[in-house]
Amino acid sequence: METTDWLNTSASVLFGGCSTSETKHISTTERTLDGIMGLGRQSISVISQISSQGIAPNSFGHCLAGGDGGGILAFGTLVMPDLVFTPLVKSMYVTQVLKMIIKKRK
Numbered sequence: 001m002e003t004t005d006w007l008n009t010s011a012s013v014l015f016g017g018c019s020t021s022e023t024k025h026i027s028t029t030e031r032t033l034d035g036i037m038g039l040g041r042q043s044i045s046v047i048s049q050i051s052s053q054g055i056a057p058n059s060f061g062h063c064l065a066g067g068d069g070g071g072i073l074a075f076g077t078l079v080m081p082d083l084v085f086t087p088l089v090k091s092m093y094v095t096q097v098l099k100m101i102i103k104k105r106k
Helices: 046-052
Strands: 001-005 007-014 058-065 071-075
Touching: 046 071
Parallel strands: none
Antiparallel strands: 001 007, 058 071
């Protein structure tokens, strides 16, 4: 297993890929990496790999900054006032709609 230095921390090399163009066609076989970044619950996800190697805590933040682009994607803990975290949990839950009432107004 190879190791590398990242942020002054020796860790195993992360598994990942790279794409050099954006086509907006993620379903075609020649562009299967287009726009995809694994942030799921599985051990192969980017955040799970970083966390399991002790590089950063098991959390990430994604902030979109309007229609002109921009924003951030941060791994680990951000220290900012009034920042709210939602934990990454391995268990899954499902909600079920039992009843829906739609009232017509005049």
